[in-house]
Amino acid sequence: MALTLVTGGTGHLGQDIVHRLVRDGHRVRVFARSPGTRSDVEWAIGDLATGAGLREALQGVDMVINAATYSPIARRGGVRPVDFFRSPSAVDVEGTERLLSLCQDVSVQHFLHVSIVGLESATLPYARVKLAGERLVRASATPWSVVRAMPFYYLLDSMLSNLAWLPVWPVPTTLFNPVDTSDVADHVVTCAFDGERGERAEIGGPQDISLVALAGQYRDARGLSRKILPLALSQAKAQGMGFVVSRGVRGRLSWADWLRRRYPATRDAA
Template sequence: MALTLVTGGTGHLGRDVVDRLVRDGRRVRVFARSPGIRSDVEWAAGDLATGVGLREALHDVDTVINAATCSPIARRGGVRPIDFFRSPSAVDVEGTERLLSLCGEADVRHVLHVSIVGLDQATLPYARVKLAGERLVRASALPWSIVRAMPFYYLLDSLLSSLAWLPVWPVPTTPFNPVDTSDVADHVLTCAFDGQRGVRAEIGGPEELDLVAFARQYRDARRLHRKIVAIGLSEAKARGMGLVVSQGVRGRLRWTDWLQRAYPSMRSAA
């Protein structure tokens, strides 16, 4: 049976991808720094940032789904001044370059790389790092696919949680359509195994709302009493921050439904 390697398989998106691969009866190997506890997949210990264990992890692999990334903002759930000046590249650039090289040596038949919508005009250092990694994939002689996704709901939840202590929330009015990782995982699996290659349809959430509306729904779901102050941004500044609306495929799970799942006590109290 063909073997699929998932990098970043212990992250939010990676876990959903692995779940669907197992559900579909596919043989799965997860590349992670520390093996997990689930017994229905193979585990390969290693680190994309250093390359440790990667050559061995690619043995007999047919398809690679590269869902690995290193976003300091996502890890800490908030923005710090340093994020406007630099972002680590060991995973997303050097790690991607190393992965592509070793995939070529291992005769991997397909590399699917998960990226982000709106990178071309985004100016944040993390976005520039992601774009550099994506360009390496595009230039590769390997059979490759790229799926760009909008930011995930759990990231929006983390960012809004970081504002929860403030009595007033300054929020841009920019249109946006974040998406759930479950919908992205469904799209990734379709693109991984439908025989097509290249830049695939990007995916975003089902609702195109401004960020103020998303913030209000979050505030109401958590029963917080906060004032939201709408802030206007020029289109250029919004795009520079990665605040865009995706084109292509739309997910199914709405933000309000995600909030009900994430905060079940709020739902039962309604």
């Protein structure tokens, strides 16, 4: 049976991808800095940022799903001034380049890379790093696919939670369509095994929603009493910050339904 290696397999999206692969009967090896709790996958221990353990992890692998990334904003759940000036590239650029080179050495048959919608217009350093890594994939001799996704609900939840202490939330009015990792994982696994290659349909959430409405739904789901201050944002600035509406596949889980699952106790108390 073919063996699939998942990098980033312990992250939010990676866990969803691994779950679907195992559910569908695929052999799975997860590349991570430390082993997880699942006993129905193989664990390959190493670090994409340094390359430690990577060659060994690729032995016997037919397909790689590269869901690994390093976003300081996502890790801390908020933006700091430094994020407008630099973002680490050891995982997303150097790590991707190293991974692609080793994939070619061992004749991996398919390299599926998870990326982000709207990178060409985005100006944040993390987006530039992601675009550089994606371009390496597109130039690779290994058969590849690129799946771009919109921002994830869990990240928005984390960022909004860091605003919860403020009595007034300044929020742009721009539209976008964030998505849940479960829907992205479904799309990624479909693209991994449908026999097609190259640039695949990008995926976003089912609903085009303004950040103001999104923040309002979050506030209500948390049972908070906060004033939301709408801020006008030009299209160019919105795109520069990654706020776009995706074209392609739409997920099924709405932001409102995700919030109901995330905060059931708050909803029931209300």
